[in-house]
Amino acid sequence: MKYSLYNLVKNSFSYHENWEKAWSSPDLKPEYDVVIVGGGGHGLGTAYYLAKEFGVKNIAVLEKGWIGGGNTGRNTTIIRSNYLWDESAALYNHAVNLWEGLSSELNFNVMFSQRGLFHLAHSVHDMQEITRRGYSNYLNGIDAEILNQDQVAKKIPHINVNGRYPVLGALLQRRAGTARHDAVAWGYARAAENLGVDIIQNCEVKGIDISNGKVVGLQTTKGSVKVDKVGLVPAGHSSVLANMAGFSLPINSVPLQALVSEPVKPILDCVIMSNSVHVYVSQSDKGELVVGAGSDAYNSYSQRGSFDMIEHMMAPLVELFPIFSRLKMLRSWGGIVDVTPDRSPIIGKTPIKDLFINCGWGTGGFKATPGSAHVFAETVFRGEPNDIAAPFSLERHFSGALVDEAAAAAVAH
């Protein structure tokens, strides 16, 4: 059923009790053409684009937990594309282009809000970094404005530009913003199922069957399944799945935390990021401040970060915005993120034939969801990455052609 004003009015006559389920819970079939392992935004999106753009009929998405219960529902929902290197710019801007049409494409309001993102600069070095990145963005067709201190103070009334680490300027991307993260998973799930994709929840992959160097099947908690092609899209557990297939990855899995404040009236109409003092903050439509910062430095699968990281988030926040100092923080939570050496994702082929992987998005995968899913669908369908995905191959760790965004931005994204 299409979500429309007509159907809204029609369903109001039955007190909104007869809406169709957005997606069902089918049984696992014995055989599929393509199985996507991981039912987050990237995985569901991959299944959606495989069905829609490449006409693949027989697809399943296997999700260990429930749709939207993993990192897709645990992030701080920031979307931007102002990356330094050409390869990253192409990938993340492809995503922003898709974000702009996503709600109408999926017939599901993902609440994409292009409220603008300010990357703050606190030192001469920071100013040089944002200037370099801003010009790099211009050359790649990404909108960027380099602002001075007065311009920042004027646009963000509550910011303290004369704190311990004064705000000297900012890099503004007006097309950046936020989206409703749950809606992204739900929207892709519903749209994919409408195209015939089976979404199997509570189905964990326990083994990968390989014959003559080609993937042939999967062992799951709901039985075994024969497959022609498999796409692994497992944020937080990439190494675990790769080990099942007998190869390893250049990845460390670490905890990343976020937290939200009590809801307040509108006070912050943009997204703020600071690499140097290291905090990012935006205000959700419910009125909560959504705050994030860096990941813990040690490997963990516990989905729980350390307490001192919370202090590291709050200290720069109240320094930048003294007005927030009396807000209560309501909730904090952690997710596990897969971090690569160059802080760029891995998209492409694996040592196993017809087994593809899309992982290593580290601390910033949400922003890339539609772009990642779109290029990975093409990779799985054609068996080869397209021009956007090609630089992010696993092979770059042998050739040395890293896409070193960590050094570029000096921060976990």
Next chain:
Amino acid sequence: MFIINCPYCGERDQTEFTCHGEAHIARPDNPSEISDEEWGKYLFFRENPKGTHFERWTHDHGCRRWFNVMRDTVTDQIIKTYKMGEAKPVISNE
């Protein structure tokens, strides 16, 4: 947050320490002879286990010495800390 038993200083708060990733990775003896693939594996590829992990820490705000930690990455429980150069502990099946 962990309480870490530094082999030199005893139990201290985690904020005094920094983690430096997987331990017991030996630099190849013959870097000029090995393939790009072998060198890439040495530089970048890690075990990243869901379970027992051996890792290097430094006591930055204490003795400033390096040591190894055996820790469970699911429960975050520290099983053992030991000095650099000591043998890698055996994982028991209990």
